[in-house]
Amino acid sequence: MNLDRLRPAILPVAAVVVALTIGAVIVAVDGSSPLGAATAIWVAAFSGPDAIGATLEKATPLVFAGLAVIVGVKAGLFNIGAQGQLLVGAITSAYAGYRFAGLSPLVHLPLCLLIGVVFGALPAWLAGVLRAKRGVHEVIVTIMLNTIIFNLTDWLAGGPWMEPGQVISRTPPIVGSARMGRVAGLPTGFVLAMLVTVAVWFMLEHTTFGFRLATVGANRHAAHYAGISVGAVTVAAMTLSGALAGLGGAVESLGVVGRFEPGFNAGLGFDGITIALLARVSPRAVVPAALFIGALRASSSELQAGAHVAPAIVDVVLGVALLLVAAPLLLRWLLRMPPSLSTAEVQFTRGWGS
Amino acid sequence: MSDSEEQPGADVVLEVRGLTKRFGPVVADSEVTLQLRRGEVLALLGENGAGKSTLVKMLVGLLRPDAGEIRIGGDVVRLRSPRDAIGRGIAVVHQHFQLVPVMTVAENVVLGAEPTRRGLFDHRKAAAEVRALSQRFGLAVEPDAVVQDLPIGMQQRVEIIKALYRGAEILILDEPTAVLTPVETDELLRIVAELAERGVGIIFITHKLREVMNGTDRVVVLRDGRVVGDVATADTDEAGLAALMVGRPVVLHVDKEPATPGATVLEIRGLEVDDDRGRLAVRGLDLDVRAGEILGIAGVQDNGQRELVEAICAMRPRRAGTVVLAGREVEGLDVRALHDLGVAHIPEDRDKHGLVGGYFVAENLVLNRFDQAPFSRWGRRDFAAIQRWARQLIADFDVRTPSVYARTDALSGGNKQKVVVARELSRESVLLVAAQPTRGVDVGSIEFIHQQLVAARDRGVAVLLVSAELEELFALSDRIAVIREGRVAAVLDAKSATRETVGLIMAGAAGH
Numbered sequence: 001m002n003l004d005r006l007r008p009a010i011l012p013v014a015a016v017v018v019a020l021t022i023g024a025v026i027v028a029v030d031g032s033s034p035l036g037a038a039t040a041i042w043v044a045a046f047s048g049p050d051a052i053g054a055t056l057e058k059a060t061p062l063v064f065a066g067l068a069v070i071v072g073v074k075a076g077l078f079n080i081g082a083q084g085q086l087l088v089g090a091i092t093s094a095y096a097g098y099r100f101a102g103l104s105p106l107v108h109l110p111l112c113l114l115i116g117v118v119f120g121a122l123p124a125w126l127a128g129v130l131r132a133k134r135g136v137h138e139v140i141v142t143i144m145l146n147t148i149i150f151n152l153t154d155w156l157a158g159g160p161w162m163e164p165g166q167v168i169s170r171t172p173p174i175v176g177s178a179r180m181g182r183v184a185g186l187p188t189g190f191v192l193a194m195l196v197t198v199a200v201w202f203m204l205e206h207t208t209f210g211f212r213l214a215t216v217g218a219n220r221h222a223a224h225y226a227g228i229s230v231g232a233v234t235v236a237a238m239t240l241s242g243a244l245a246g247l248g249g250a251v252e253s254l255g256v257v258g259r260f261e262p263g264f265n266a267g268l269g270f271d272g273i274t275i276a277l278l279a280r281v282s283p284r285a286v287v288p289a290a291l292f293i294g295a296l297r298a299s300s301s302e303l304q305a306g307a308h309v310a311p312a313i314v315d316v317v318l319g320v321a322l323l324l325v326a327a328p329l330l331l332r333w334l335l336r337m338p339p340s341l342s343t344a345e346v347q348f349t350r351g352w353g354s
Numbered sequence: 355m356s357d358s359e360e361q362p363g364a365d366v367v368l369e370v371r372g373l374t375k376r377f378g379p380v381v382a383d384s385e386v387t388l389q390l391r392r393g394e395v396l397a398l399l400g401e402n403g404a405g406k407s408t409l410v411k412m413l414v415g416l417l418r419p420d421a422g423e424i425r426i427g428g429d430v431v432r433l434r435s436p437r438d439a440i441g442r443g444i445a446v447v448h449q450h451f452q453l454v455p456v457m458t459v460a461e462n463v464v465l466g467a468e469p470t471r472r473g474l475f476d477h478r479k480a481a482a483e484v485r486a487l488s489q490r491f492g493l494a495v496e497p498d499a500v501v502q503d504l505p506i507g508m509q510q511r512v513e514i515i516k517a518l519y520r521g522a523e524i525l526i527l528d529e530p531t532a533v534l535t536p537v538e539t540d541e542l543l544r545i546v547a548e549l550a551e552r553g554v555g556i557i558f559i560t561h562k563l564r565e566v567m568n569g570t571d572r573v574v575v576l577r578d579g580r581v582v583g584d585v586a587t588a589d590t591d592e593a594g595l596a597a598l599m600v601g602r603p604v605v606l607h608v609d610k611e612p613a614t615p616g617a618t619v620l621e622i623r624g625l626e627v628d629d630d631r632g633r634l635a636v637r638g639l640d641l642d643v644r645a646g647e648i649l650g651i652a653g654v655q656d657n658g659q660r661e662l663v664e665a666i667c668a669m670r671p672r673r674a675g676t677v678v679l680a681g682r683e684v685e686g687l688d689v690r691a692l693h694d695l696g697v698a699h700i701p702e703d704r705d706k707h708g709l710v711g712g713y714f715v716a717e718n719l720v721l722n723r724f725d726q727a728p729f730s731r732w733g734r735r736d737f738a739a740i741q742r743w744a745r746q747l748i749a750d751f752d753v754r755t756p757s758v759y760a761r762t763d764a765l766s767g768g769n770k771q772k773v774v775v776a777r778e779l780s781r782e783s784v785l786l787v788a789a790q791p792t793r794g795v796d797v798g799s800i801e802f803i804h805q806q807l808v809a810a811r812d813r814g815v816a817v818l819l820v821s822a823e824l825e826e827l828f829a830l831s832d833r834i835a836v837i838r839e840g841r842v843a844a845v846l847d848a849k850s851a852t853r854e855t856v857g858l859i860m861a862g863a864a865g866h
Contacts, residue, residue, distance in 0.1 A: 207733050208725040215721075218710045224669060225699070225707040226722040227690030 009285065012278045012325055016292065019321035026316060027309055036307040044302035045295035049185055056190040057256050059287075059294025061086065061265070063193040064248025065272025066279060066286040067200050068241045072138075073281050074204060075237035076217035077131070081123060081142025082245040083269025084149035089120035089246025091153045094253040094260035095161055097174030108177040113250050120246010121239045123149065128238025132231035138238065154262050161260075170261035180255035189255035194287065196247070201283040213237050245269060274318055277325050293318060365392040366428075367555045368413075368444070368524050373422035375408050382408040384579045385422065390524065390555045395546055397566040397587070398559045400576035401599055401796035402766035406559055409576070410526055413557075414439040414446050426524075445517035446526040451509050455502035459495050460484045463516045487515050492548040506655075507538030511545070518554075525549065526557045531565055532794055535654050536824055536857065543569035561599070561796055563592040564825065575599055600798040610808045613832040616645035619785050619816035620666070625675035627661040627840075634673070635661040637840035643785070648807065648817040650831030650848065652824065652856050658840035659820050660702060663789045666818070667699045668692050680784055693722055698778040702789035702820070704767075708774040711763030715755050716744035718762050719777050751776035752802060768799030775803055779810055786810050789820045804830060824853055836860055 024034035045055045065082050072079035079085075093116035100108060127141040158169030180188040204210040215223040216233040223230055249265060257264045271293055278292070279285035296318065300311035324331040368390040375383045383405040390396050400406045411417040413424065415433030423430045426442045433439045436446075453462050460480040469479040481497040488495050493511050501509060510530060517525055527546070531539045546569055550556055558570055566573055567587060575583035575598040583590075583598040597603045620643040629635035636658040643649045653659055664670035666677060668689045677684050684692060693699075701707035709718050720729050720740055728739040744758040753772045755765055762770060771792070778786065788807060792800040807830060811817050821827050827834055831848040836859040844859050 206735055208730045208735060209733060211717075211724050211735060215710055215713075218712050219706075221706045222708065222710045222721065225689070225701055226724075227688065227693055229688075 008280055008282065011328055011331065012280060012285070012289070012321075015278070015321045015324035015331055018324055018331065019317045022320050023313055023317040027313060030309070032307060032309050037303060037309045037313070040302045040307040040309070041295065041299040043306065044299035051298070053182070053185070053187060054298045055291065055295045057187050057294075058298045059290040060187060060189040060193045060255065061248040061252040061268045062271050062275055062290035062293055063190075063197060063286055064244050064251065065269050066275030066290055067197060067272075067283060068244035068248065068269075069272045069276035070279070070281050070283055070286065071200065071204075071213075071237055071244060072241040073276060074210075074217050075213045075233060076220065077128075077138050077234065077237055077241070079124060079127075079142055079238065079241045079245075080139050080273070081127060081145050081269070082241070082272045083267070084142065084146035085120040085124050085242040085245035086249035086252075086269045086272075087149050087153050087265055088123060089116035089249030090253045090257075090265050091156060091161070091171070091249075091260045092116055092119040092246075093178075093250035094171050094174055094257075097178035097254055098172040098259070101175040101177070103177055105177040108175075109180065109254065112174075112178045112254055113247065116246045116250025116253070117243045118246070120249060121243035124242020124245070125235065125239040127242075128235040131238065132234040153260070157260055157262050163259075168261070171259045173259045174254060178254055179258065180251065187255055189251040192251060193290075196244070197283055197286055200244070204283060209236075245272070248272075271318075274322050277322055280325070366390070367392050367426065369425040369428075370409075370413075371423050371425070373409065373412060373419050373424065375405075375412060375417060376420055381579050383412070383419075383576075386576070386579070386581055387422075388574045388581065388584065390557060392523075392555055393550050393553050394572060395550050395556045395558055395570040397570035397573040398557050398576065399561060399563075399566055399573055399595060399599055401561065401798060402768050402794075404576040404599075405579035406576055407528075408579075410446060410528060410557075410559065413444055413526065440517075440520050440522065443521055443523035444526065445520060445522035445524070446528060447510065447513045447517060447530060449529045449532055451513050453501045453509060453512060455500075457501060458497065459499050459501060459504075459512050459515075460497035462501055462512055463487075463497075463519050465516075467520065483519065484515060487518050491515075491518060491545075491552055491554075493545055505538070507534055507541060510534070510538075510542065514545070514549075522554070524555045524557070526559070528559050529561075529794075530558070531560060531562060535822065537654070537861070539565065563595055563797070566595060567592060577601055596797050599796070608804045608808060608829045610830075611812070613647045613811065615647040615832070616814060618642050619645050619680055620818065621676075621678040622666070623676045623678075625662070625665060625677065626673040627658070627665040627670060628673055629661055635840055636665065638675070639837075639841050641835060641842055643816045643818050645784070645816050646811055646814045647832040648811050648819055648830050650827035650834045651818065651820040651837055652827050652834055652860060653837035654860050655822060657837050659789070659837060661840075662837070663699075663702070663787055663818075663820055666785075666787055667697060690722070696782060696784035698781070698783040698786045698815075700774055700778050700786070700788040700791050702793065704770055704774050705763075709762050709770060711761070713762055714759045715748070715753070715762050715765070715773060716740050716758040718773050719744045719747050719758075721777065723777075723781075747776040747780055750780070751806075766796070767794045768796040771795045771803065772799060775806055779806055783810075783815055786815050786817045787820075788817060790822060791819070792826060793822070824856060827856075828853070838862055 027034045027037050043051065045051055065086060068082045069079055093112045096112045096115045123145045127138045127145065130136040130141050131138045154169065157171055161171050163170055163172040182188060183191060204214065212228050212233050215226065215228055216230050220230045248268065252265055253260055275286060275289045275293060278289040296314045300314055303309045303313065304311050366389050370386055370388050373383055373386040386409055398406055408417065412419050415435045415438045424433065431442055454465065463484050464480045469476045469483065484495065484497040493515055495508065495511055495515060501512060530542060534542060543565065546556055546558065560566060570587050572586050573583065573590065573595060574581055575595065577599060622639060622641040625636050625639045626634060627636035639662060651659060661670060665672045668687055679695060705711060710721065720743065723729055724735065728736060730736055741758055748755060748758060751772050753776060754769050762773065791807065792803050795803065807817060819827065819830055828848060833845055834848050834851055834856060835845045836843045836856055838860065
């Protein structure tokens with residue numbers, strides 16, 4: 001076993017440990033028992049097949065969202081619109097899931113997933129084109145698209161695509177032929193997430209396309225010199241990023257929620273940014289990072305009911321972990337780690353117009 | 355100056371004794387000892403990675419030595435920051451200027467120590483102080499000029515005045531001529547001599563031997579972190595210094611047979627190209643380069659050289675004109691298509707265009723061939739083939755790297771350049787465009803790169819060489835084209851042309 005390969009994990013793992021410790025202190029100061037909170041997390045997230053299934057379900061869209069952000073970052077693009085793209089994937093696949101009833105599951109489910117992928121990719125493609133052709137910064141475009149998409153999906157779910165005869169804004173339930181169940185006790189969506197993770201890893205590490213993408217991200221002047229089309233790679237990377245986010249949304253609708261309901265998917269795309277950072281922009285580390293966050297998210301009601309801890313503690317822990325990973329110097333100082341263990345800290349985004 | 359008074363210890367303003375700095379297992383500087391006298395220009399000479407930068411960082415308080423001492427005016431000092439250093443009268447002018455481009459000269463000079471009047475910034479006093487300094491030290495600058503409008507040589511002068519304003523008595527110039535034109539370089543050497551005459555001690559870091567010979571009193575040569583020579587400039591010569599630097603005799607003169615030019619490979623007619631700001635930089639340029647010759651392009655910086663090179667290599671669109679490569683108009687072809695037709699390109703800025711710093715050496719060695727066999731098949735990269743190829747090139751081109759999996763930005767400038775040269779010269783090509791192929795490269799590597807360029811010529815490659823160094827152009831070229839304001843002002847036979855003629859045409863003085 002080559003220990004050097006585990007080196008990049010030291011920083012994120014240390015960040016998580018410190019963040020959990022700080023979380024425990026806050027719980028104690030608040031007058032509750034840190035041990036009780038830990039027990040609640042254990043019970044809710046890991047104690048049996050149901051709990052583990054819940055954790056995996058929570059982790060699934062996070063894996064997709066994390067991969068989406070990573071693909072962008074590798075190409076030097078900060079896709080802050082993963083949230084919006086995920087929503088588009090979620091609502092379009094849900095629509096296809098209740099509207100196209102009567103198809104065989106072999107056709108219906110793949111079709112719904114494909115629709116989620118395509119429509120999720122669409123807004124990201126637009127951001128990529130604007131970036132490549134007009135030099136408009138993708139952060140601005142995706143933030144604005146997020147707002148448009150939030151309102152558009154709200155309107156669709158409460159208007160034209162709303163379940164008839166109901167007062168809640170949500171679509172009708174997705175029919176059985178488009179639902180993702182479980183195989184051997186594992187949620188199908190999670191299995192798909194693992195397969196896609198391997199595919200993204202292979203693409204980035206082993207293919208010429210991945211090399212083009214990484215070269216544009218690392219030095220676009222050198223990419224231009226080497227005959228790589230910076231514009232085409234920018235568009236392709238953004239589109240792929242959106243496709244992954246859209247797939248995450250589709251899996252969430254088809255496998256977990258069973259319909260589209262505004263609010264159910266809130267924050268998943270933004271958690272993707274947290275995961276990309278915790279995973280230090282490495283696809284291999286996305287699944288563990290997503291499981292960690294998934295477990296915390298799965299246990300929020302148990303924390304409240306079982307341990308009388310405000311579920312907001314989960315966000316505090318995630319926020320601290322994120323801060324520590326993003327500001328490695330702070331963590332090194334806290335833990336008295338020697339300076340710069342690895343050659344490069346994660347460079348997450350670049351300056352304006354550079 | 356110092357050579358006249360030979361009392362040891364007299365007027366020593368800076369003394370370094372046994373200074374040592376380690377980075378883990380690497381010894382950057384080992385027991386470095388040197389002295390700088392008042393009014394002396396001391397050249398600090400050494401290849402990239404010889405320990406010059408580390409020494410400078412210790413002298414200005416950015417690094418703390420592991421052993422040894424620094425004495426200023428006889429007192430042992432501990433420098434913890436550049437602020438400490440300037441407090442003791444040591445200042446450094448870096449290669450990359452630290453100026454605020456939108457501010458005036460006077461504002462830049464006083465920045466951080468501004469004169470005030472009733473709590474407000476005193477413009478008039480700042481300008482007056484700058485004027486006084488520029489008169490006292492013979493450095494002509496206009497205090498009210500905005501820095502971004504000034505040429506590079508003038509900006510450097512502002513940096514020097516900035517140091518003097520802060521009371522510097524010991525001035526360290528870190529490769530000051532790397533960014534200058536030949537005319538600006540001569541001007542700088544004159545300024546340095548003037549400062550020394552007025553009592554400033556100067557450490558002049560460079561690896562250009564001609565500047566050492568022309569502008570300094572004494573030379574300290576560093577190699578592998580040790581002082582291997584400390585001699586009066588008058589007692590040595592370029593060959594002797596080069597041998598000290600590299601550790602073996604170096605051929606400064608390039609041995610080459612007369613060229614046997616063949617058919618015209620590159621034919622440019624009426625070429626017009628815009629610069630980054632959309633202004634016409636190449637304005638109706640005609641040029642021919644033949645197989646088996648080296649055509650050198652001489653010219654003052656920013657006369658269209660960069661735009662010409664990038665247009666030939668399809669990195670920049672042209673506005674008008676024709677470019678014919680081996681009988682074929684290349685309009686509409688992209689970078690990769692030209693590459694496949696046999697155009698090799700050593701870009702002028704290796705860190706910006708030539709390399710991806712964060713990549714392994716092996717990846718940079720296939721940077722523009724990563725998607726071709728044998729380095730990839732069916733879109734899947736073959737790391738074993740890349741590694742074999744990289745090992746081969748590292749051996750053939752003598753790239754000094756710990757492994758093919760070292761990060762490229764960890765290499766010295768000379769070795770980075772060898773990576774680029776190895777990649778571009780390791781395949782069949784018909785045209786080699788070499789822009790500033792030895793900029794910021796140590797003497798040993800310059801010799802090697804020059805030999806490689808001549809070898810390419812002798813294989814029948816048409817070589818277009820763009821260089822800011824007249825010595826390099828004269829050493830390598832068979833013909834020299836002088837470029838001025840985006841046009842070729844004259845094409846001269848390199849054997850009969852002189853530095854003076856070329857210099858005059860560059861400056862636009864001769865009636866060409």
